[in-house]
Amino acid sequence: MTQHGSSLNFRDFVAELLATGDAVDVRAPVSPTLEAGAITRRVYDTKAPAPLFGNLTEGDPGCRILGAPAGLSGVPGETYGRLAAHFGLPRGTTPPELLDKLIAAMDADPVPPRVVPTGPCKENVLTGDEVDLRRFPVPLLHEQDGGRYFGTYGFHVVRTPDARWTSWSVSRTMLHGRSTLVGPAMPQQHLGMIHRMWAERGERTPWAMVLGAPPAALAAAGMPLPAEVDEAGYVGALAGSPVDVVRTETNDLYVPANSEIVLEGWISADETAPEGPMGEYHGYAFAESKPQPVFHVEAVTFRDRPVLPICVAGLPPEENHTVWGTMISATGLGLLRSSGLPVSLAWCSYEAATCWMVVSVDIRRLAETGMTERQLADAVAEVLFGSHTGWLVPKVLLVADDIDITDLDQVVWAMATRSHPATSHYLYPEAPGIPMVPYLTADEVRTGRGGKTVVSCLLPEQFHGETRGITASFHNSYPEDVRRRVVENWADYGFGATDPRPR
Numbered sequence: 001m002t003q004h005g006s007s008l009n010f011r012d013f014v015a016e017l018l019a020t021g022d023a024v025d026v027r028a029p030v031s032p033t034l035e036a037g038a039i040t041r042r043v044y045d046t047k048a049p050a051p052l053f054g055n056l057t058e059g060d061p062g063c064r065i066l067g068a069p070a071g072l073s074g075v076p077g078e079t080y081g082r083l084a085a086h087f088g089l090p091r092g093t094t095p096p097e098l099l100d101k102l103i104a105a106m107d108a109d110p111v112p113p114r115v116v117p118t119g120p121c122k123e124n125v126l127t128g129d130e131v132d133l134r135r136f137p138v139p140l141l142h143e144q145d146g147g148r149y150f151g152t153y154g155f156h157v158v159r160t161p162d163a164r165w166t167s168w169s170v171s172r173t174m175l176h177g178r179s180t181l182v183g184p185a186m187p188q189q190h191l192g193m194i195h196r197m198w199a200e201r202g203e204r205t206p207w208a209m210v211l212g213a214p215p216a217a218l219a220a221a222g223m224p225l226p227a228e229v230d231e232a233g234y235v236g237a238l239a240g241s242p243v244d245v246v247r248t249e250t251n252d253l254y255v256p257a258n259s260e261i262v263l264e265g266w267i268s269a270d271e272t273a274p275e276g277p278m279g280e281y282h283g284y285a286f287a288e289s290k291p292q293p294v295f296h297v298e299a300v301t302f303r304d305r306p307v308l309p310i311c312v313a314g315l316p317p318e319e320n321h322t323v324w325g326t327m328i329s330a331t332g333l334g335l336l337r338s339s340g341l342p343v344s345l346a347w348c349s350y351e352a353a354t355c356w357m358v359v360s361v362d363i364r365r366l367a368e369t370g371m372t373e374r375q376l377a378d379a380v381a382e383v384l385f386g387s388h389t390g391w392l393v394p395k396v397l398l399v400a401d402d403i404d405i406t407d408l409d410q411v412v413w414a415m416a417t418r419s420h421p422a423t424s425h426y427l428y429p430e431a432p433g434i435p436m437v438p439y440l441t442a443d444e445v446r447t448g449r450g451g452k453t454v455v456s457c458l459l460p461e462q463f464h465g466e467t468r469g470i471t472a473s474f475h476n477s478y479p480e481d482v483r484r485r486v487v488e489n490w491a492d493y494g495f496g497a498t499d500p501r502p503r
Helices: 010-019 035-046 081-085 095-107 190-200 215-221 231-239 319-338 363-369 373-385 388-392 408-418 442-447 460-464 480-488 491-495
Strands: 023-026 050-053 064-067 124-127 149-151 154-159 166-169 173-177 180-182 205-211 244-247 254-256 261-275 290-302 307-310 343-347 356-361 395-400 425-427 453-457
Touching: 010 023, 010 050, 010 081, 010 307, 035 050, 035 064, 035 307, 081 319, 095 231, 095 319, 095 343, 149 205, 154 190, 154 215, 166 190, 166 215, 166 231, 173 290, 180 261, 190 205, 190 261, 205 254, 215 231, 215 319, 319 343, 319 356, 319 373, 319 388, 356 373, 363 460, 373 388, 373 395, 373 425, 373 453, 395 408, 408 453
Parallel strands: 023 050, 064 307, 356 395, 395 453
Antiparallel strands: 050 064, 124 290, 149 173, 154 166, 154 205, 173 180, 180 290, 205 261, 244 254, 261 290, 343 356, 425 453
16 A cells, blocks of 8 residues: 655655645646756746646656755745655744754654555566666756766665665766766765775675655655664654655665655676766856766666656755755754753754854853853864764854844844954864865865864853843834734735735
């Protein structure tokens, strides 16, 4: 029996977006060569509904593409609606509510996946010479890209040689040939760790890639959970139900039964090929390719009329920031809370391209600790920069809890008016970090260290639990009855029915 619901069935997720008006059934002919990518980038920029391309000019008839699966919505009060649907939450879910849901699942007992004999992903099975990845509408997303990217919103499935750990992890793949892909497997990532284990034995890595996965599974695969934690168990706890999985055709791995497309095969132990360039999550495309591992596809299984989801990476916000950034925020907040530090919230501002995390500090609890600014910065750096989560984020901003850190306008204001340029910046040159950050020097990229900082946006008196000034704002500068009357009469003033978002 097929699992249903937007968190565990991608087809149901798409149907929900269409039903709520947060996706558009694009029936005009669209080319996967740049046109689908251009439309999707425009969707990000305008917060338009997600485009479902059903009349593609390339690829087998019936194949579809969904762009911007976790883009932000322009509907007032439903900004995070598409992201919330990944977890089966209401469209009006707020960032703190999202984080609470994700952290609760981290603290819960894992719910192991449930093996079923078959599922929708087995409706079509191609093996051996039948495999030709070019029959799918693999898009060229940016004019500067070095090739067509099949995997931009999917996850890899690999397992350690001793079978003790199965990892679901997100990393892109570029079309290389009729039955081959090429993509990164960085040694600090779980995909790279397990690939290295097999390579050290002189063996190829059994591998699968899932596209059009259950949305909660895709999100979890992009979450920096600790090594040797099976993402499938976390997804079960998150969704409140075990994920149905089926055995692959060729290599004894297990993949979600509701997946749209599953690629099966192996990663070469030593074979590489040029990959990229590609428009990246940090917003830049650099004109160079790099040698990356080659993925060999021996079988493809897929649903009838399969839907290939795509993320068109680049300027934020897109899925690298909305999904990945949210999952990083949850793990970061969980680490900080468990450390006992006076932290109320943590948030990777989408606009900052996952290059900073803003941490809200409870100044009353901070005063009780007696910590200095340096001690607080060092403590936060030790917790975050020593973790896999902090490896991904080079900058941390500390902000008092009178600031809504999910509102970039407020964060910028706090940074501009509360951070002292001479005394509030703390550098951690020995902390390890992801080498993809654009500002890193060649030596920092080579060593995998440097470019890490904690910036305090806390005023001196806030370390004693006080704030000297009163914020001059709608919320603070007027009596409650005046604020209520203004909000209730907003449309009568001639401003229309749009929520004025008072602060």
